[in-house]
Amino acid sequence: MAIKILECLNIGLHYPGNNYFTLKDINFAVEADQIVALLGESGCGKTSLLNVASGLIPATSGQVLFKGQPITTTPNGVSVVFQDACLLPWLNVAKNVAFGLGFKSLYVPKTERNCRVEAALKEVGLLDAADKYPAALSGGMAQRVSLARTLVRRSELSFLDEPFSSLDAITRRSMQQLLLNLLRAHRSSALLVTHDLDEALALADRLILIGREAGGTKLADWDLNSSLGTTGSPAAPNLRLTADHFFQALRAEISGRLSADLTD
Amino acid sequence: MSRGRPEKKRTSVLSCYFWPLLGLIGLFFWWWLAVRLLRASVPMAAYFAPEEAWHSAVRLLSRGILVRHALDSLRRVLVGLSLALAFGLPLGLLVGGIRAFDRATGLVFQLLRMVSPLSWMPLAVMFLGIGDAPVYFLLALAGVWPIILNTAAGVAAIDPKWLNLAKSLSANRREVYRYIILPGILDHLLTGLRLAIGVIWIVLVPAEMLGVQAGLGYFILDARDRMEYGDLVVAILVIGLLGATLDGAARRLRLKWLPG
Ligand SMILES: Nc1ncnc2c1ncn2[C@@H]1O[C@H](COP(=O)(O)OP(=O)(O)O)[C@@H](O)[C@H]1O
Ligand SMILES: [Mg+2]
Numbered sequence: 001m002a003i004k005i006l007e008c009l010n011i012g013l014h015y016p017g018n019n020y021f022t023l024k025d026i027n028f029a030v031e032a033d034q035i036v037a038l039l040g041e042s043g044c045g046k047t048s049l050l051n052v053a054s055g056l057i058p059a060t061s062g063q064v065l066f067k068g069q070p071i072t073t074t075p076n077g078v079s080v081v082f083q084d085a086c087l088l089p090w091l092n093v094a095k096n097v098a099f100g101l102g103f104k105s106l107y108v109p110k111t112e113r114n115c116r117v118e119a120a121l122k123e124v125g126l127l128d129a130a131d132k133y134p135a136a137l138s139g140g141m142a143q144r145v146s147l148a149r150t151l152v153r154r155s156e157l158s159f160l161d162e163p164f165s166s167l168d169a170i171t172r173r174s175m176q177q178l179l180l181n182l183l184r185a186h187r188s189s190a191l192l193v194t195h196d197l198d199e200a201l202a203l204a205d206r207l208i209l210i211g212r213e214a215g216g217t218k219l220a221d222w223d224l225n226s227s228l229g230t231t232g233s234p235a236a237p238n239l240r241l242t243a244d245h246f247f248q249a250l251r252a253e254i255s256g257r258l259s260a261d262l263t264d
Numbered sequence: 265m266s267r268g269r270p271e272k273k274r275t276s277v278l279s280c281y282f283w284p285l286l287g288l289i290g291l292f293f294w295w296w297l298a299v300r301l302l303r304a305s306v307p308m309a310a311y312f313a314p315e316e317a318w319h320s321a322v323r324l325l326s327r328g329i330l331v332r333h334a335l336d337s338l339r340r341v342l343v344g345l346s347l348a349l350a351f352g353l354p355l356g357l358l359v360g361g362i363r364a365f366d367r368a369t370g371l372v373f374q375l376l377r378m379v380s381p382l383s384w385m386p387l388a389v390m391f392l393g394i395g396d397a398p399v400y401f402l403l404a405l406a407g408v409w410p411i412i413l414n415t416a417a418g419v420a421a422i423d424p425k426w427l428n429l430a431k432s433l434s435a436n437r438r439e440v441y442r443y444i445i446l447p448g449i450l451d452h453l454l455t456g457l458r459l460a461i462g463v464i465w466i467v468l469v470p471a472e473m474l475g476v477q478a479g480l481g482y483f484i485l486d487a488r489d490r491m492e493y494g495d496l497v498v499a500i501l502v503i504g505l506l507g508a509t510l511d512g513a514a515r516r517l518r519l520k521w522l523p524g
Contacts, residue, residue, distance in 0.1 A: 056431055073434060080432040086425050090447045090522075099443070100433035 002031040005067055005157050005189050006053060012061035013048055013216070022048045023216040026062070028208055030157065035183060035190045037204035039197065045216035046193040047083075047161055053191060054080050054159040066157070076106050079150035081160040085142035087134040094130040097121060097148045106153065113152075120148035123182060140171040144178070151182065158183070158190045164199070176202055311493035317501070320494030330502060336478040337468055340396065341510070344403025344464050349457070352408040356415020356456075357445070366416070373412065381406040381467050385474060394475035399468075406467040407460035414456030418449025451522055458514035465507045480506075 006029060013023035022045045030036045038046050051057045053064055055074040066075050074080065087096045097117045101108040108116065121127045124144040134142060143163060150158055163179070164172040180203055183190055194200050200207050204224060211219040295314055302309035310316075324330040358365045359373075381402045388398035422445060430440045472481025480503050487495035 054432065056428065074432050076434065080429075082425065082429065084425070086429050088426060088429075088444075088447070090450065099429075100435070103433060103435050103439050105434035105436070 002034070003067075004029040004065075005032050005034075006030040006191065007065040007068075008049075008053055008062070009065065010062035011049065011052055011059050011064070013045070013052055013057075014060045015048075021060075021216065023052070023059075026210075026216070026218050028218065028221060030189050030191055032156075033187055033189055034205045035180075035192060035203055036206045036208060037200035038191060038193045038208050038210060039195065039200050040210035041212060042195055044210045044212035046195075046210060048216070049210065050080075050159050050161050050191065050193050054078060056080070076153075077156045079153045079155040079158050081143075081146055081150055081158060081163045083162045084166060085134075085139075085146040087137075087142055087145055089134050091133075092130065093126060093132050093134070093137070093145050094121065096134065096145055097152055099149060101152060108152075116152040116154075117148075120151040123151060123185075124148045124178065138171075139167050140175060143167065143175060147179065147182065151186070154186070156188060158188055160190060160192045162193055162195065165194070165196070172199075179203065308493075312497055316494035317497040320492065321498045321501075324495060324498055330483070330498065333478055333480050333483045333499075334502060334506060337472065337480045338506070340399055340403060340472070340479065341461070341464055341468060343396075343400050344468075345407055345457070345460060347400060347404035348407030348411055348460050348464070351404065352411030352456070352460075353415055353453070355408075356412040357419060357441075359412060360416035360419025360449075361445075373409065377409040377413075382470055385471070389475060396476065398474075399471045399476060402467060402471045403464045407464045410459035410463065411453070411456040414452045414459070415449055418452030419445060421452065422448045451518070454514070454518035454521060458511065458518065461510050461514050462507075465503075465510060469503060 008026055008028050011023055011026040012021055014021045026049060028036070038049060040046050048057075052059045055064065055066075055071045055078070058072060064071050066078060069075075088099060091099060094117050097120055098113050100106065101113045101116070117130075118127070121130055124147055126141060126144055126148065129137070129141065129145075134145070137145065146163075160179075164175050167175060176199060182188075192200070192203060201224070207220075207222045207224060208218060209220040211217055292314060299309050299313045355369075359369060360366070384402060384405060385398070388401045392398040392401055426444050426448060427440065430444050435443065468479075469481040469484070472479035473485050476482050480499055484496055484499045487493070487499060
């Protein structure tokens with residue numbers, strides 16, 4: 001049994017002011033070195049779940065464990081990549097990458113900081129752009145800077161919220177490959193939110209489907225590496241079959257909603 | 265492209281120097297003409313002629329008198345602006361950051377802001393005595409509102425995503441202010457500073473006409489009492505010139521400090 005780096009136990013989430021639960025009773029774990037994709041249509045609560053799992057917002061019920069310890073804020077060893085690169089416009093690329101390394105929570109001495117920044121920029125291929133400001137970067141470059149910003153933290157677990165959804169198809173492909181290489185090279189785990197099945201299949205070891213109909217519940221959990229499915233979901237001998245299962249589940253979810261709408 | 269470039273440059277030089285210069289020459293012409301026309305009915309107008317001012321300017325500058333008064337005025341601006349910043353920045357952060365504080369102070373600030381700072385003169389003299397202190401008080405009072413309002417607007421314009429980023433990096437409260445909020449509001453703050461410099465400079469002259477013994481405002485009254493009307497006109501010109509220079513410096517500072 002592999003080490004569980006992240007565990008979400010019976011997560012429920014209710015935003016004040018809403019008359020429904022955004023997340024209901026969600027359970028899953030991310031094991032060491034594993035890349036887990038969270039899939040689901042927009043509005044099903046993926047971002048909410050990622051925010052809870054990364055400690056950005058507290059769960060209404062349930063518990064998040066990072067390496068066995070319950071968390072209430074984002075712990076060291078965890079980094080978050082946001083949907084848009086979220087660079088600070090008043091800092092140049094190098095300083096954006098170093099941002100946060102001077103904070104009390106994870107203080108890295110200046111010389112060490114510069115080394116890490118240089119190494120990270122080299123890894124994402126942006127050493128030449130170190131002095132540029134975010135306004136002068138393309139979308140793909142900006143997102144690479146934001147990947148570098150997580151690299152310098154040497155985190156064991158990365159949360160990525162649709163990191164490439166605003167990029168064009170070609171850039172997205174190369175960014176996916178880059179991300180995969182980086183995660184493998186640093187033996188880092190990741191929880192990746194996406195609504196793109198191809199992206200999930202290309203990157204993930206495991207695939208979790210969140211449904212909106214029942215109010216943000218986990219519909220399925222597939223292990224893409226083993227031929228045996230986990231947690232009662234159908235076996236997945238290969239990727240194609242997994243995709244089929246996925247579409248079946250999605251179709252069931254959608255047709256369920258359609259008939260519900262018709263009877264309303 | 266290579267042909268279009270120099271042409272573009274020529275128009276920019278033209279609009280940069282030619283038109284402003286023409287405007288200035290126009291101003292001097294109207295000044296000269298007004299004195300000329302007034303002289304028939306008001307003989308004293310002759311004292312205010314450009315020629316008189318020129319003689320005064322040469323005398324005043326060669327003796328360094330005006331420089332001393334101007335430096336006194338600039339020192340007061342600096343102190344007044346620093347006080348306005350010292351009070352305005354924290355208040356603006358509170359207004360922008362705490363909803364209840366914003367609601368509670370909105371009407372009060374609006375009300376106070378619309379009172380000319382000079383109205384406080386009698387009170388200022390009563391409580392702070394005669395000298396620099398009441399002038400500093402009035403200048404700070406004049407400059408604090410644009411700083412509060414612009415700081416608050418800056419805080420309101422902070423992108424929530426930046427705060428989320430700070431949270432994901434486990435920034436504490438001080439770090440959020442130091443590394444996100446302050447740099448994030450810099451643009452607004454510098455705009456506020458520039459507006460404050462403008463209004464402080466305008467309030468300065470009348471404020472210096474009461475109870476102080478140096479400064480450009482004092483110099484104007486002094487010139488009147490000495491019946492050196494050329495000096496008076498020169499003081500007015502210097503006030504305009506220095507004010508425009510301060511404003512230009514504040515604007516350039518803003519452009520310089522904003523990255524990219
Ligand atoms: N801050 C919030 N306050 C209230 N409701 C929210 C908030 N954020 C998200 N929601 C609601 O939660 C649901 C899921 O949103 P989200 O997690 O952003 O979904 P996804 O990322 O899958 O598109 C939506 O119905 C949305 O309206
Ligand atoms: Mg989302």
